[in-house]
Amino acid sequence: MADKIQNAYESSKNIYDDVLTQGNIFSKLYIKLFWNGTNDNDIAQKVLSYIPNDFSGNLLDVPVGTTVFTEHKWIALKDVHIKCIQGDVSNLKMNDESYDIVVSMNGFHAFPDKKKAFQETWRVLKPGGTFIGCFYIRGKSKRTDWLVNHILSKKGWFTPPFQTEEELRNILKEMYKQIDLHIDGSMVYFCCTK
Template identity: 30%
Template sequence: MSKKGSVVEFDQNWQTRKEAQYNHWIKGQPQNQIQLAFHNHYKVFSEFLKKDGILSGKCLEVGCGRGSISSHFAEHGYSCTLLDSSQSVLETAKHIFTNNGHEAVFVHGDANELAIADETFDIVVSIGLLEHFEDINKPIREQVRILKPGGRFFGYIVPERTDNIQQNFHWLNRILSELSKLANSEEKIRAKQPIYRSDFGSPRYLEAIKDLPVNNVETFGMYPLPMISHSPDFPFSLMPPPLELALTKIFDLSLYVRYSLLKQNPWICQEEIGQAFLLTFRKNNTYLDSYGT
């Protein structure tokens, strides 16, 4: 499989899997665990943007897929551009945005070589993108290049890990997988294409940005909950709606308890525990900010 973004494998999955049609944005209360996840991703991002004073402006999602996080930005008044290497999933994203009543610009492009002018966007965000590249320097440098001075970068990174919270729930997903096979014994289920995913933790990414013109760098874990499914590999398969709703309510309660105990955003956790970690920073405002005097 390709270590340069798994472009072919992603495109095949987007074209052939029913999961590609999932809409992970909802205006009201989340009805499944992935809607809950994106709802909480945006809460974390919005806390940074409020502190930055970036309450409007232009937002680019690189490797957008269905554009789930961009739907949240669009709902809150940001001008969104969605970029992906798969034309198929861009068509899906257009359909989802239309159904959600959101507007955006859709661009077919390569994260390693963005055909976008310097200093164009106030926010650059990616969800589950950078871990699919063995050479992370190129896509990160490209995203910094097109970020406006003072702009905010969000890289939500999902490394290959065996020791996070998910390790305690593999047994449950195996049971669900066997039950799914029994329930669909006469249905031929198309296999998911394997996707390259690195095991790089935050130190590797911090090394990659050390010479870039950025400041206010932070990394921390996110998503301190298990992902429960008969088929959790990308693209993640949801369970039947009643089960998803029940699980979402349990997860909501768990997050409430975390908040009560920790008195901080309960979606934030130690990197070693979370399903993912966030790399976030601002681009320097001036040349002197970048290199000093």
């Protein structure tokens, strides 16, 4: 499974940023047809707005990806030191309760072991810390669900199983004391407090 995901990332990294930022007419058409016009740029800004501009604690960004949405935010955070570590989100090599914020943008729909990924991101988060992110959820659009199941999953870009809104709410309610969750088309974005 890890090889399939790695190969999918390698084969798509040259078009990923363009598709998500809708850099050309084909990307805009793809988003309009298959993602109901969901604007990843807007969702990214909403997710990143959960991080205070004067944040100076420990932040984990998993997966980092291409940083197409996060680069400017990370540069603006003057007291944040960035260190890149290659690893597996279902087995993070970080200490318990070591991060003030865990960010996951467009990651959970690709992670093979989502249950472990939720557990690990919770484990490394300090009490009172914030888990923020966004990803695909199923059940909001038949067209998007078809695309995810028949093309994106087969290519290795997405990995089942996928949660519905209700399933995700239940997972987050069991783990976090405060949840701010929003739906935009087939995408969810959220901010949770441990």
